[in-house]
Amino acid sequence: MTTFTPEDFGFTLLEDGTSVQDVIDQKIDTLRAEESKEAFFVADLGEVVRRYQLWVREIPRVTPFYAVKCNDSLPIVKTLAALQTGFDCASKCEMHLITSLGVDPSRIIFSHTIKPPTYLKYATSLGIQKMTFDNEAELVKIVCLNSHVLRQKKKKIVILIKYKKYRYCKEDLRTCGFFPDWGMLQGLLPPSLFSHVRAGWGKHKEIGLVLRISVDDTHSMFSMSAKFGAKLETCPALLKRAQELGLDVIGVSFHVGSYCMDPVSYTKAIKNAKDIFDLAATIGYKMTFLDLGGGYPGFDIPNVVHFKQMAVEINLALDKYFPVSSEVQIISEPGRYFPSTAYTLAVNVVSKRVDIKKSSDGKFVPSLSRLRN
């Protein structure tokens, strides 16, 4: 494991027994001397390490790929990189941040099912190979990555897709610019064009696609499936299309919704994933990768959510549907799980609203209910 140095991480080592509250108090004193009342964060990186240790102890078969979108501050991503976690990146700047820390691209998944072409090209240029999808347009976009605008002639534009030339009216493509945005292009061009796109050549061959499925997320504080994830009934057609296009679909991912409160959601989703693995096998894909997404609590809430209970359900479901002998690589994308208890925000309370109400003797007094708040 990489050695931690305060210089690398910009952290301060504290005496044993010093609490976050002590650090906050000291910082407030310093700020007061500078006549500043700015808000600030205190990050307890020891807590990030403890959360990591808890994870490894409770769900040892699942490698965490931290969801960078949750908190991309340097101390946390550097700490997790040093602990050898993987990373879930959803944008170009997240991919840049994580690779600039020296993280190997094999430890990164580009986990956004709708990717701008420029991000896709950036990911492949960095050597990031694992990425998610949940729709056909995304598959076509990936194949078209290596298509070229050959020339523009008068009102026509010639586009090469897999050795075939297609001519389009410049007028139609005007809004797309010289190198058209593939999303817009697909909207403008006849669908028949894309049915001709076939497996060919280029970077898309190196991409390991992960099919994100839509699962039950009704027991979570924030749902995801309305926006992301292929409905199970559309998966056969999607997988067949991916195969037609010569794309490599290596596995399945899902997200049970953020701050999931029912561990059984994972059991059901893992079973759904297993069904897709079996379906894929009938189509000719031997899947080897399973991504359990996020949803883990940032902290336990008594009688509502307990990470350890979740871990028990996950382990049971994995042993049933994806036993060690299946040799499937299993990852997850915890976000809030890592930073929630590590970060404390200290803010300056500027003022407090107190309502005034008329008492029975006609005097105006502060409302007690407001004062209690």
Ligand SMILES: Cc1ncc(COP(=O)(O)O)c(C=O)c1O
């Ligand atoms: C694709 C994906 N993975 C992981 C996460 C992290 O989720 P959580 O913070 O619930 O673990 C999110 C959150 O939005 C997400 O969209």
